[in-house]
Amino acid sequence: MPPDGLTSGPGGTQRPGARTISPRRWIEHLIAQLPVARAGVDPEGVHQVRVATARLRVWLRLGRRRVLNDDLKWLRDHAASVRDLDVHLSRELPSSVELHLRTQRSGARGELLRALDHARVRGLLDALSLLPPLSRREAVPRVARLARAALRRGRYVVAHPRRLPGLHALRRAVRRLRFALEWLGACPDPVIDLQDVLGTVGDCMVALAHLDLIPRGTRDGHAYRRRLERELARHVREARHEWHRARRTLEEVARWKSS
Amino acid sequence: MEIFLIRHAIAVPRGPDLDDAARPLTRRGRKRWARAVRGLARLGIGFDRIYHSPWLRAVETADALATLLDGESIVTPYLAMSPGAELIEELSGERIALVGHEPWLGELLASLLFDSRREPSRFELRKGGVAWLVGERRLGGMRLRALLTPKVLRAL
Numbered sequence: 428m429p430p431d432g433l434t435s436g437p438g439g440t441q442r443p444g445a446r447t448i449s450p451r452r453w454i455e456h457l458i459a460q461l462p463v464a465r466a467g468v469d470p471e472g473v474h475q476v477r478v479a480t481a482r483l484r485v486w487l488r489l490g491r492r493r494v495l496n497d498d499l500k501w502l503r504d505h506a507a508s509v510r511d512l513d514v515h516l517s518r519e520l521p522s523s524v525e526l527h528l529r530t531q532r533s534g535a536r537g538e539l540l541r542a543l544d545h546a547r548v549r550g551l552l553d554a555l556s557l558l559p560p561l562s563r564r565e566a567v568p569r570v571a572r573l574a575r576a577a578l579r580r581g582r583y584v585v586a587h588p589r590r591l592p593g594l595h596a597l598r599r600a601v602r603r604l605r606f607a608l609e610w611l612g613a614c615p616d617p618v619i620d621l622q623d624v625l626g627t628v629g630d631c632m633v634a635l636a637h638l639d640l641i642p643r644g645t646r647d648g649h650a651y652r653r654r655l656e657r658e659l660a661r662h663v664r665e666a667r668h669e670w671h672r673a674r675r676t677l678e679e680v681a682r683w684k685s686s
Numbered sequence: 687m688e689i690f691l692i693r694h695a696i697a698v699p700r701g702p703d704l705d706d707a708a709r710p711l712t713r714r715g716r717k718r719w720a721r722a723v724r725g726l727a728r729l730g731i732g733f734d735r736i737y738h739s740p741w742l743r744a745v746e747t748a749d750a751l752a753t754l755l756d757g758e759s760i761v762t763p764y765l766a767m768s769p770g771a772e773l774i775e776e777l778s779g780e781r782i783a784l785v786g787h788e789p790w791l792g793e794l795l796a797s798l799l800f801d802s803r804r805e806p807s808r809f810e811l812r813k814g815g816v817a818w819l820v821g822e823r824r825l826g827g828m829r830l831r832a833l834l835t836p837k838v839l840r841a842l
Binding site: 493494495497498546547549550551557558 | 708739741755762
């Protein structure tokens with residue numbers, strides 16, 4: 428049976444036993460964070476826009492809604508471009524690399540501001556606010572489907588340990604599952620831990636992709652790349668360990684049916 | 687470019703306790719619209735973009751239409767108001783659907799056909815009705831290929 432309980436975070440609290448799942452608090456959270464993201468003083472604003480849009484996409488998926496998903500993805504992608512660079516810039520970097528990343532960030536931030544000014548955001552918020560809550564009973568089997576998708580991705584990663592795109596797909600699948608479980612009321616720790624470590628894998632992969640956009644550089648730049656690659660390898664080993672911890676929980680969730 | 691102007695399907699009537707924008711489709715409206723979408727599919731119609739109003743009845747209509755979408759759906763507030771240049775400028779794609787409301791769809795139809803909104807009342811789409819336009823994305827740049835009533839679509 429799905430767990431009852433309270434989620435963490437500002438928007439996801441569901442009363443135990445609630446029959447419906449409302450997106451209202453996460454919509455309110457998104458609305459509150461948009462001006463913070465626009466102001467650009469606190470990087471947390473952009474991060475929270477990304478988090479809120481990702482969670483709302485999962486809510487739409489649980490309701491089998493197709494439209495509005497692309498709009499959320501569009502907004503999320505703009506926030507993610509800035510956020511990924513903020514995360515990368517928080518590291519200790521060679522000056523040559525930092526300079527290029529700041530240029531990339533400036534471009535990404537300009538794109539984000541244009542997106543925030545677009546009428547599509549207003550339409551999206553209006554539309555989300557009008558959607559009725561989901562039936563929890565109907566959402567449960569869809570959460571189980573997400574768990575099965577995560578299990579398939581995990582088995583692929585185990586069978587093909589050197590294929591990094593497989594890890595990327597697993598990260599996305601586990602993230603969706605985590606958010607889906609939180610929409611139902613709670614997410615077990617093994618899933619959270621797995622998602623967190625897959626997140627660090629993702630951060631390294633994104634950081635390496637940023638370096639690919641920088642022209643061939645200095646010895647410091649090469650040394651930094653090698654450091655990132657070693658870090659990635661370490662996080663990949665951690666992810667495999669967390670996968671084996673989480674697998675049983677995923678298998679249990681995969682067997683859920685609506686009562 | 688082909689533009690399909692689509693009025694939302696049958697929705698719950700207006701009422702004092704229900705915001706106009708929040709009116710959902712009725713059960714009958716959903717069923718009938720689903721049959722109409724199958725009719726569009728039988729005509730070989732698909733879309734690379736669906737634009738839709740943020741109002742609930744348009745969202746639900748667009749959602750059912752999304753089975754014919756091979757591309758992106760985009761919500762725009764410009765389909766929940768009298769159409770202007772901002773809407774026309776926003777449109778892109780080869781075969782696109784615009785899901786919205788009367789009387790604004792009628793105004794848009796007149797504008798795209800005649801570069802005029804002098805007589806919008808001469809065009810009124812039924813709920814679940816489709817106006818199929820072909821031509822250039824500019825005022826007066828399109829011609830009407832077909833006007834498909836919901837009954838005709840369901841019968842296909």
